[in-house]
Amino acid sequence: MTLLKKCQREIQSIFAMLSHHYGLTCAIYDTNIDLVAYTDSYEKIWGTKVYKPPIERVFHLKQVVNTSPGEKDICGGCSCYHNCPATFEISQCVCCNGVPIGVLLFVSFSKSRRANTPKNIQETITLIEDCAASIGTIAAGKNSLEYPDAAQEIMKTTLEIAPYPLLAVNSNGSVLAENTAFGFFRDSHIFQEQAFLETLPKDSLYHLLSGKKLNNYIVSLQEDTQIQIETFPIFNAGGQLIATIIKPEYTKQTKSTFSEETSTLNQDIGFSIDDIIGTSPEIKQLKKQVVRIANSPSTVFIHGETGTGKGLIAKALHYESNRKEMPFISVNCSSIPESLFESELFGYEEGAFTGARKQGKPGKFELADGGTIFLDEVSEIPLNIQAKLLTVIQDRVVERIGGVTPRSIDIRIIAASNKDLLQMIQEKTFREDLYYRLNVLPVYLPALRERKQDIELLSEYFLARYNKILNKNVLRIDNEIMKLFQSYDWPGNIRQLQNIIEYCVNVTNRSILTSEDLPIDFVENKREPIPEALLHLNGHAEQKIILEMLNHYGWGVEQKKIIAKKLNMSLRTLYRKIQKYQIEPTFKENNSSEQ
Structure with missing residues (x-):
């Protein structure tokens, strides 16, 4: 019996609620493509049989939004091809502990039925995602493993002995244990x-x-990436499979690519400054700066809004340097619980605290020895840890929790934040001395609205990328979309552009992306375009406008936020321009508001 069939009664109750409150037609299939639960309206029209390929496809794509059911090539073998009674479908992969266990379907068969669904596609997508998550949680409860604590601890300890990545899962794919080496493998960009x-x-x-028992089993992932897997099945006395130990590793043929916040450990990725996409003057100047400072041991601070590519610049600095053969360790400080900061960054010795590993554990700084450590969202580091971080930066030594001997390290430190640290210093939430030790070599990343010349190039890159990942053949992006992109101010920057292109490639059934493929929230919430006059200001005119607005609104931080918003630029960019033009208050008393 599949895991979903164990949850049939609970799922049927969820479907009854969705049918009653939203008028939705729902169904769910398990990994055998067997119909597990459904609403009455689904059974009346479709029956209990289904054409399998479209369902199987969802296991790979995770989510499919189909506004023209029965018209796609994948439906070619279905008896309802070109004559499908459905008018709209959303399919969502359901996972339990990260393992796919089924496919959830929301279907509309008529205009009147469709009128009872939520107001727009995005609301429906959110509803089906929440529903899938709830079913996954129910399934996890049904699948809770009664595994003796002692035996589980023995398995964890045994896995830790191995220097290579190991993962133990039960017969349903639920994770039982993993070792530290697997944690590093899992944290990689793939x-x-x-x-x-x-x-x-x-x-x-x-x-x-x-x-x-599998040996040298090759699995192909996205972006020309392959991993080689060896498995070690474990059976009970009755010959029943109870667990499998998985040993993965990258193949030599793997060509790695990057997402914005990659963590890598001793992997020759071959990244270079040429992989930063853009031909605008801002990006050309940025690339020159990266190459110029790449070999410097001094600390670099990357300033930029969310989604501008701070992680990519950090990697470019590393792989353009003489440290490129050594580790590059990326730490997202916003994802570490406050109680674990010290142990994660600096490590701990055996017996340092209850639950500490017998052999102790090196921290991120030790793992980066000889290479580079990238502290992303450094503003999230607690004040008590900031003092210890300052010592590491100044003395290049690290002391583990419970340790008595400082360890010398040779590292390049790169930090980044999308928050205004100068304001945090005023608010006493960030140490001023730490800021100046981090900001030795400042690098400023332009927001996407400040480098609009690159939007078309970036869009084409993402289109080619998601064509490959999603096995689509979208030839180009319509000029109407490009005009919309050029007039938008992109608060989410490159990451937002990437997500929109991915959405469009997923939902389109045409060879050209048009405005009809754009997410509804993007079309409805598109901000007013930047005033044409501001796009062509010379330095003197820009200086004059900024000075006039400062004198009008005030020189305080909150007033500068208002000015930056009205000028469609980030607060950081405004500060940079004030420094560039050496703008000072015309009246001394105006300066008091910023003290």
Whole structure:
């Protein structure tokens, strides 16, 4: 019996609620493509059989929004091809502990039925995602493993002995234990923000959990990436499969690519400054600066809004330097619980605290020895840890929790934040001395609205990328979309552009992306375009306007935020221009508001 079938009663109750409150037609299929639960309206029109390929496709794409059911090539073998009774479909992969266990369907068969769904596609997508998450939680409860604590601790300790990545899962794919080496493997760019098993193709996952002993089993992922897997199945006395130990590693043929916040450990990725996309004057100048300071041991601070590519610049600094063969360790400070900051950054010795590993654990700074450590969102580091970080930066020594001997380290430190640290210093939430030790070599990343010349190039890059990932063949982007992109101010910067292109490629059924493919929230919430006059200001005119607005609104931080918003620029950019033009208050008393 599949895991979803164990949850049939609970799922049927959820469907009854959705049908009553939203008028939705719902169904869910398990990994065998067997219909597990459904609303009455679904059974009356479709029956209990289904054409399998479109369902199987969802296991790979995770989510499919189809506004023209029955018209796609994948429906070619269906008896309803070109004559499908459905008028609208959203399919969502349901996962339990990161492992796909089924596909959830929301279907509309008529205009009147469709009128009872939420107001727009995005609301419906949110509803189906929440529903899928709830079913996954129910399934996890049904699948809770009664595993003796002692035996589980023995397994964890055994896995830690090995120097290579190991992951133990039960017969359903739920994680039992993993070792530290697997943690580093999982944190690499391929699996960033995703469960390891969730990234694997369905057929590969089936082989891994089949109980067969696999050697040198090759799994192909996105972006020309391959991993080689060896499995060690474990059976009970009755011959029943109870667990599988998985040993993954990258193949030599792997060509790695990057997402914005990559963590890598001793992997020859071959990244270079040429992989930074853009030909605008701002990006050309940025690339020159990166090459110029790459070999310097001095600390670099990357200033930029969310989504501007701070992680990419950090990697470019590392891989253009003489440290490129050594580790590059990326630490997202916003994702570390406050109680774990010290142990994560500086490590701990054996017996340092209850639950500490017997052999102790090196911190991120030790792991980066000889290479580079990138502290992203450094503004999130607690004040008590900032003092210890300052010592590490100044003396290049680190002392583990519970340790008595400082360890010398040779590292290049790169930090970044999307918050205004100068304001945080005024608010006493960030140390001023630490800021100046971090900001030795400042690098300023322009917002996407400040380098609009690159929007078309970036859009084409993302289009090609998601064509490959999603196995689509969208030829180009319509000029109407490009005009919309050029007039938008992109508060989410490159990451927002990337997400929009990915959405468009997912939902389109045409060879050219048009405005009809754009997310509804983007079309409805598109901000007013930047005034044409501001796009062509010379330095003197820009200086005059900024000075006049400062004298009008005031020189305080809050007033500058208002000015930056009205000028469609970031607060950081405004500060940079004030410094560039050496703008000072015309009246001395105006300066008091910023003290």
